[in-house]
Amino acid sequence: MRNSLSIGKRGAGSVLAGVRHRAGAFLAICVFIIVLNIQGVLVRNTGVSFLNSIDELFLLILFLFLSVAYLYNGTFHISLEKHFKYFLLFLFISVASVFLNSNNVLYGVFGFIEVTKGYMAYVIGRHLLLSHKKIILLEKLVLGLILLHIFVGFLQELLGGSLLNFFIDRVDVRYGITRVSGLFTSVNVYADYMVFFLALILGYRIVGVKISRKKFFALIGIGVVGIVLTVSRQAIAGLMIAVMLSALHIYGVSLFVKLKKLLVFFVIMIVIIFAGITSNAGNKQYTVIPEGEYLRYYATFKSLEILSDHPFVGVGGGYFGGSTARIFNNSKIYDEYDFKFGGFSFEEMATIDTLWPQIWAEYGSLGLLFYLFIFLSILRYNKKCFHVAPRGVRAYCWALHVIVIYLLVTSFAGPKLTNPVIACFFMLQIGLVQAFIKNKILLQIEVNTIRYVSMKHQQKGFLESESPIRRIKYE
Numbered sequence: 001m002r003n004s005l006s007i008g009k010r011g012a013g014s015v016l017a018g019v020r021h022r023a024g025a026f027l028a029i030c031v032f033i034i035v036l037n038i039q040g041v042l043v044r045n046t047g048v049s050f051l052n053s054i055d056e057l058f059l060l061i062l063f064l065f066l067s068v069a070y071l072y073n074g075t076f077h078i079s080l081e082k083h084f085k086y087f088l089l090f091l092f093i094s095v096a097s098v099f100l101n102s103n104n105v106l107y108g109v110f111g112f113i114e115v116t117k118g119y120m121a122y123v124i125g126r127h128l129l130l131s132h133k134k135i136i137l138l139e140k141l142v143l144g145l146i147l148l149h150i151f152v153g154f155l156q157e158l159l160g161g162s163l164l165n166f167f168i169d170r171v172d173v174r175y176g177i178t179r180v181s182g183l184f185t186s187v188n189v190y191a192d193y194m195v196f197f198l199a200l201i202l203g204y205r206i207v208g209v210k211i212s213r214k215k216f217f218a219l220i221g222i223g224v225v226g227i228v229l230t231v232s233r234q235a236i237a238g239l240m241i242a243v244m245l246s247a248l249h250i251y252g253v254s255l256f257v258k259l260k261k262l263l264v265f266f267v268i269m270i271v272i273i274f275a276g277i278t279s280n281a282g283n284k285q286y287t288v289i290p291e292g293e294y295l296r297y298y299a300t301f302k303s304l305e306i307l308s309d310h311p312f313v314g315v316g317g318g319y320f321g322g323s324t325a326r327i328f329n330n331s332k333i334y335d336e337y338d339f340k341f342g343g344f345s346f347e348e349m350a351t352i353d354t355l356w357p358q359i360w361a362e363y364g365s366l367g368l369l370f371y372l373f374i375f376l377s378i379l380r381y382n383k384k385c386f387h388v389a390p391r392g393v394r395a396y397c398w399a400l401h402v403i404v405i406y407l408l409v410t411s412f413a414g415p416k417l418t419n420p421v422i423a424c425f426f427m428l429q430i431g432l433v434q435a436f437i438k439n440k441i442l443l444q445i446e447v448n449t450i451r452y453v454s455m456k457h458q459q460k461g462f463l464e465s466e467s468p469i470r471r472i473k474y475e
Contacts, residue, residue, distance in 0.1 A: 025065055026134050029428070030141060032058040036425050037145050040185035041167055055420035059117070062124050083377035087119060090370040093363050097313040104318075110328055111318025115359060118423025119374055125431020132392065135436050139396045142429065146197045149182030149190060150226050156180040157229050174231040181230075188414055189421055191227060191235035192407070196426070198223040199242040199402035203395030206249055234413050238406040245402055296354040296413065302339055303357035307364065314364035321358030322351055322418060355411035355418065375408055375417075382430060385437040393433060400430040 035054055043051045091112070098108035113120075130138070156164050157180050164171045164181070172179045172187065182190040201219045204211050227235045299321065306315055315333050318324035325331040333339075352358060360368045379401065386397045403426050407416045417423045 025062070025128050026130060026138075028058070028062055028065060029128065029130075029138065029432070032062065032428070033138075033141065033425065034145070036421050037149070038183055039421065040189075041183055044169075044185055045166065055117075055424055059121060059124065059424065062128065066124060066127050081377070081381065083119075083374050083381070084123070086370050086373040086377060087116070090116075090363070090367060090374065093313050093367040093370060094317050097310075097316040097363060097367070100313060101310070101316045101319075103316040107318035107324060107328065107331075108316055109318075110324040111316070111322060111362065114322050114324050114418050115317065115362075115371070117420055118417050118427040121420075121424040122378065122427040122431040125428045125433075126435045128432060129435050129439055130432055132390065132436070132440075135393055135396070135433065138429070138432065139393070143197075143200065146193050149184070149193060150197075150222055153180035153182045153190065153226055153229055156182075177229060177231050179229070179231050184421070186421075187230050188232055188234065189419070191230040191232035192238070192403075192416065192422055194223055194226040194230065195235055195238035195242060195406055196399055196403045197226070198239055199246075199406075200395060200399035202242055202246045203398035203402075206246055206398060207391060207394040209391075209395055234410045238410065241406055241409070242402050245405070295352065296357075298340075299352035299354060300357045302337060303361035306333065306337060306361040310361075310364055312364045312366050314360070314362045314367055317362050320352075320361045321354075322362070322415065326351070351415050351418075353414055355415045358415065372408075375404065378430065379404055382434060385434050388441055389433075389437045390440060393436065396429075397433050397437070400426060400433060404430065 032055075035058065039051060039054055042048070094108065094112045097103070098105055156167070157178055160171070160178055164178070167181050167183070168185050168187070179187045180190065181187045182193070184190045184193075198220065201216065201223060203209075205216060224239070227239055303320070306320060314320075318328070319331045320333045325333070356368070359371055363371065382397065382401050382404070386394060386401060389397050407422065407426070411417055
């Protein structure tokens with residue numbers, strides 16, 4: 001059934017015996033989301049290095065809150081859905097790569113956490129059950145934060161370096177436009193939030209949320225200008241993806257349209273990959289000397305060289321490409337494969353600035369496959385959630401769906417799924433929304449089951465062996 005949501009055999013109480021409508025959980029989530037938005041500027045202007053780990057601290061607090069609630073309720077249940085099974089397989093590959101390569105276990109743990117932090121936020125979100133009202137409040141909080149970023153971004157464009165220097169290390173001008181960052185310390189993070197903002201506004205139109213045409217086009221205009229001021233090719237591609245998916249949802253998916261969708265999506269991916277790995281030409285900070293090759297391009301081919309020697313499980317987590325490999329580990333792999341840093345300030349940026357070659361080299365072909373399947377399973381489940389979601393959260397669910405697709409595609413041009421300001425921010429939200437929708441449907445099934453049994457009792461010849469429905473189609 002296309003629009004059905006598979007629930008399983010357990011009841012609502014046992015499947016999601018998490019935190020239900022607790023003010024403490026909601027407050028912790030709101031504080032976590034706000035802190036993620038200002039974490040970079042706090043670290044930059046206070047010099048307190050501890051703030052770099054504040055995202056891990058809040059994830060730990062949410063996990064402890066969830067654990068205490070489970071112990072208090074006397075039940076603990078982890079639903080072995082597909083994404084979690086793929087996670088376990090990825091964990092197995094990670095452990096195998098550590099021992100097969102005789103790596104330091106601690107670096108392997110750090111490397112694994114680095115690439116799965118977003119998924120961990122998603123799992124926590126899936127088990128923190130919020131009410132409909134709180135989900136709507138969370139959506140408004142996120143929308144308000146993004147509008148604040150946009151406002152600050154406009155001020156940065158007007159005032160230039162005098163304001164931007166408070167947020168970023170180097171004022172970047174591209175095509176005569178000063179690239180803005182909002183409250184972030186990264187232009188690209190700001191651009192990613194703009195893509196989500198536009199996807200959310202388009203989502204309102206798709207699901208029929210009451211919004212005037214003037215307000216709709218005004219918000220769309222603000223979002224587009226926000227993207228233009230970043231001069232981010234990734235964000236422009238993200239806008240194209242959002243518009244394309246919205247158009248396909250509105251106008252249907254006939255065979256002809258499906259073929260065009262695949263072609264357009266393929267072209268967009270090729271453009272993003274090429275622009276991503278060869279971006280910032282002529283900028284010494286992003287080039288590898290003496291070869292003169294672009295960092296992402298160079299690192300991609302180095303990862304293929306590594307893969308030829310370690311095809312199945314890679315060199316191990318925390319040993320190539322990520323911040324763990326450079327900051328904590330100073331990995332031997334860079335020396336072994338003669339990775340030339342040249343004039344690039346690698347210690348400052350700490351990554352090779354492209355995720356998929358990093359995952360491929362660290363965890364091999366099997367690890368990359370399972371890692372991709374984790375997020376594809378989440379997207380597949382979210383699509384089912386969208387079809388059965390209450391009208392008030394459908395646009396929110398749609399925007400989160402679009403942004404995860406965007407992050408998967410553009411991770412060729414940046415380690416987006418390892419950046420907590422991006423990965424934890426969006427993956428926690430999609431987990432919360434899916435948990436709410438699933439519980440909503442479970443409660444509806446319980447109501448329908450009670451009605452079904454009551455109706456049967458009223459009919460002559462009722463058989464108790466008849467089982468109530470466990471799968472309901474929602475149009």
